[in-house]
Amino acid sequence: MQLDELRGRTAVVTGAGSGIGESAARHAASLGMNVVLADVATERLDAVAADLRSRGSAVLAVPTDVRDVAAVDALADAAYAEFGEVAVLLNNAGLESLGVTWEVPADEWRRVIDVNLLGVFHGVRSFVPRMGADPRRSHLVNTCSVGGIAITPRMTAYAASKHGVQALTESLYLECAEVFPQITVSVFSPGQVATRIFEDAPTHEVTAADTVFWREQIREGMTPDVAATLLFDGIARDEFWILTHPESFERLAAKRARVLGEQLRPDALFDGRN
Template identity: 35%
Template structure:
């Protein structure tokens, strides 16, 4: 996808973090923007900021866990703008803890947003984009799914998040191959950020009532939260920079997008473990202080 002016971009999780930065770049490029988010106040604020820049904006409160909500988002998009060219399946939440301590509600919430949100986005918008391509000469489209470096690695005490993001990477790679198979004028990319200052470490603020956890967090969940807050808040790469890298990848039809390419050494080690049939390598070999902090919080001797 090379042309952006007057094209229509749909962004889930569009009111904050990466989504907000995607929208800012889209506005500068003259795109028509559809923002979807569950946090109404943030959605209203971001819409007002973008409209002040002169952008045409449709803001829709949307719980991406629900197929009917994503379909309503697509319907509203077509009613307002008559086409879709760029889709960011970006909404995501963070959660951690020892994998056997995650409740059913934890799994339903994290997989609902991180995985089912992408599934619903792909199932709903890809056929719509293919239909748009039939009606628009020279149509160019692109789909970006937000995964994580956690979709390529498996750090301890964050298994529920790892599972969701590994699935998004797999879904995205398959989407790319499927679009290639039918020679669609639609590209696909997967964004795998590492620790970038966004609001993901505060995801509990938007946890819906139907998946609220009964009782307080376990010691392992508290430890995961502490590590996440520290790592995310201290990140040196900003969301705006990652958003620009993402648009550059869209222009260049690049599939894999990274915020921290130097972290790929850990991915290579994991691949070598698999190929050489080694047990999984120590994820804290280069940062043993993180293991020590976790073990201290978990009272592991």
């Protein structure tokens, strides 16, 4: 789908109050798209919406907890009532979690899975039938992570959710190709991007070393604006795999392939950079 085809059409972005979601929404608006913003953080959501409206963009802000299937249905209802169609759906809302697996509180684990994995499913469930009823081309992107193919100790709730998103998206690609071929499906797998994902992470006591290490890794990442540009470049090329750090992705994918193909133990190739 060429980017000039998107002018005047509509993008829906979850997790649009900050980070990659905010930058993706701003990029969509810069392309002349109508933008539907969804986030659980209403103050940040309203601030982004107000700024985009001040720049002349057509914006609808819908406070949404993607864990709630009824809330995502209401988001889809609002988007179609306001703009009549959706050309780009970005299921992007996500949370991080740190800590040794058995030390992560059950409610924190559940929240991460519910936002990262069930939130994507809820977006698919609410929007795909409506997008599929429109003969025009459209594009659905699920934000995964390089964590969706990596072995990631001390981030197991996040990794488990992202491995799930990866599997969901590959299956969805095949289903849409069969039932709704006008919908292109992509998985967006960013590496290190400087977002506030750790600031928004559920809080429980973790080691200072874990916290400092991962937050520094994030701070040193590319900007969300660059990541959003790469995202829309991938949409324009109809890519399934949309990557921000292809070299890191290829390194991790090669290691994962060896572990699976040779039935290696998880520590056989683990070097702490996964």
